[in-house]
Amino acid sequence: MNKNRSLKSEMLFRLVIPLILFVIFDAFLSYFVTLHYVDEAYDRWLLDSARSLTQEIKVRNGKIVVELPTAALEIFKWDEGDKTYFKIASTNQELLAGDNLVPVPQNPEVDWTKPIYFNDKMYGEPVRVVSMLIPIDSTPYKAFVHVAETMNIRRAMMVDILLADLIPQLILILLTGIYLLTGLTKGLKPLHLLATKIAQRSSRDLSPIPEKLVFLEVRTLTDTINGLLEAHTQAIETQQRFIANAAHQLRTPLAGLKLQAERALREQDLSAMQPALQQIQYSADRMSHLTSQLLVLAKSEPISGQHELMTIDLYKLSKQICMDWAPKALQRKIELNFDGQNEPLYIKGDAILLGELINNLLDNAISYGQFGGNIWIKLTRSPAPCLTIEDDGQGIPDSELNKVFERFYRIPGSPGNGCGLGLAIVKEIADLHKASFKIGKSNHSSGLKVELMFNH
Numbered sequence: 022m023n024k025n026r027s028l029k030s031e032m033l034f035r036l037v038i039p040l041i042l043f044v045i046f047d048a049f050l051s052y053f054v055t056l057h058y059v060d061e062a063y064d065r066w067l068l069d070s071a072r073s074l075t076q077e078i079k080v081r082n083g084k085i086v087v088e089l090p091t092a093a094l095e096i097f098k099w100d101e102g103d104k105t106y107f108k109i110a111s112t113n114q115e116l117l118a119g120d121n122l123v124p125v126p127q128n129p130e131v132d133w134t135k136p137i138y139f140n141d142k143m144y145g146e147p148v149r150v151v152s153m154l155i156p157i158d159s160t161p162y163k164a165f166v167h168v169a170e171t172m173n174i175r176r177a178m179m180v181d182i183l184l185a186d187l188i189p190q191l192i193l194i195l196l197t198g199i200y201l202l203t204g205l206t207k208g209l210k211p212l213h214l215l216a217t218k219i220a221q222r223s224s225r226d227l228s229p230i231p232e233k234l235v236f237l238e239v240r241t242l243t244d245t246i247n248g249l250l251e252a253h254t255q256a257i258e259t260q261q262r263f264i265a266n267a268a269h270q271l272r273t274p275l276a277g278l279k280l281q282a283e284r285a286l287r288e289q290d291l292s293a294m295q296p297a298l299q300q301i302q303y304s305a306d307r308m309s310h311l312t313s314q315l316l317v318l319a320k321s322e323p324i325s326g327q328h329e330l331m332t333i334d335l336y337k338l339s340k341q342i343c344m345d346w347a348p349k350a351l352q353r354k355i356e357l358n359f360d361g362q363n364e365p366l367y368i369k370g371d372a373i374l375l376g377e378l379i380n381n382l383l384d385n386a387i388s389y390g391q392f393g394g395n396i397w398i399k400l401t402r403s404p405a406p407c408l409t410i411e412d413d414g415q416g417i418p419d420s421e422l423n424k425v426f427e428r429f430y431r432i433p434g435s436p437g438n439g440c441g442l443g444l445a446i447v448k449e450i451a452d453l454h455k456a457s458f459k460i461g462k463s464n465h466s467s468g469l470k471v472e473l474m475f476n477h
Contacts, residue, residue: 028212029205037198044190048183055182059175060149067151068136071168074107075155078117078164085111085162087118102174106143108167123167124150146171212239227254278305330369330454335475336361336400338372339379339408343398346383354393361400368406368475370454378450379408382471385444386412390468397465406475413466447471 077089087109108123110116124141131137133154141150148169155164215230229247232240278301285297343359350357386396390412397411444460451458456475463470 029202029209032205033198033201036201037194040194040197044187044194047190048187051183051186052179055179055186059179059182063149063170063175064138064151067138067149067168067170070105070107070170071136071151071153071166074109074166074168075153075164078109078155078157078166080157080162085117085157085164089118102177103171104146105171106148106169108165110165110167112163112165117164119167123169124148125165125167126152140172141169143169143171148172149175211236227251227257330371332367333370333372333375334365335368335370335375335406335408336364336366338376339398339400342376342379342383346380346387350387350396353387353390355387355390356395358395358397360398362402364402366400366402366406370475371450374450374453378447378473379410381444381447382410386410386414386469390414391466394468395465397463408473409470411463411465411470412468413463414468416462416467416469417460447473 074087074089077087079086079088106120106123108116108119108121108125122143124139124143126137126139131152137152139150139152141148148171150167150169153166155166157163219230227250229250230243232243281297281300285294285301288294288297340359340361343357347357383396383398390396391414394413396413397409399409399411401407401409448458451473454475456473459472459474461470461472462468
């Protein structure tokens with residue numbers, strides 16, 4: 022589509038062009054209708070002239086004669102706009118009266134039982150001709166009467182009728198075009214005002230477009246734009262919240278790292294530096310874990326179209342991750358029980374993000390599960406693909422179930438060096454995959470049970 026195309030010109034074009042085509046069609050139709058009726062009217066007059074000549078045909082002494090007074094001949098030929106010619110001839114083509122150059126029908130199979138009309142030329146001018154065969158009463162003789170008339174008046178009358186028909190229509194089209202142009206200009210003015218108001222907005226102003234500024238027909242477009250503005254607003258707010266939270270969470274381990282480094286620098290004895298170095302290692306581990314979690318959280322932000330879900334084997338992915346976590350589970354003498362029915366389980370998803378989801382769930386289960394306890398990982402296929410992870414730890418109190426999904430929230434008194442992002446990341450990734458995510462009490466003990474059910 023032409024980038025310079027105007028809605029006003031497009032609508033005007035689509036409205037006026039059909040009117041112009043209608044007028045052109047009407048002009049053609051009017052031409053043939055007018056031609057028919059003009060010829061019909063003037064043909065009657067032409068026939069009357071021919072019939073008036075037949076009254077002057079007589080038979081005398083066995084011969085056909087024509088007695089046409091000079092005065093009558095002048096009246097017959099008198100016309101302000103056209104010339105009239107006639108010819109009267111016998112059946113043996115003998116000229117009885119008139120002009121011998123008057124055209125006659127050339128078709129030998131002409132039906133002479135009725136008048137014959139045709140167009141021809143005479144003295145270089147187009148003429149309309151009527152021909153009649155006149156039987157003479159009580160004699161075997163017959164005569165032909167041919168009357169020709171130029172077509173000036175016919176043409177003039179036809180032009181007058183066409184102009185009388187077309188001029189009002191052309192004026193109507195002109196007035197309609199002016200009215201449409203004015204109406205479209207006024208009708209599209211609110212759109213120009215809307216465009217001006219949007220152009221004058223600050224780049225930070227993502228407020229919705231007021232519905233009172235637009236027509237009902239444009240409401241679909243503005244609703245789509247408002248939806249896009251709302252999505253951008255949410256994305257910006259999410260980004261700003263993420264940056265603020267990340268800055269707040271990183272400040273604490275960085276401050277501790279700096280403090281312990283200064284403490285270590287003040288000490289001269291290596292043994293005296295040992296506690297400070299241990300704290301530095303602890304702070305570095307915590308910051309490393311926090312940074313890793315923040316990067317995963319940033320990647321799992323629910324921005325439409327960011328991730329392409331592919332077909333993956335959830336059984337193979339879960340089993341591999343469980344094997345990766347087995348050494349850490351052994352450090353706490355925890356037994357990992359994996360039940361995947363030893364069959365592939367295909368779903369649509371992002372393998373990297375789902376891996377991070379399972380990593381976070383297993384990390385939480387090992388970190389907060391009972392020392393020397395058990396963790397159960399189970400995959401089920403019916404009624405929908407489902408991943409279940411249970412531990413035998415202390416679980417989560419019912420009063421805290423709705424809070425643990427908040428970013429950087431940790432249950433008061435929780436052990437370990439977590440940063441409160443694990444379940445928040447799991448929830449973000451589950452939402453991205455449109456999977457239902459539930460937590461509750463374990464079926465085996467008072468520990469935590471996590472269910473992730475996929476809808477595809």
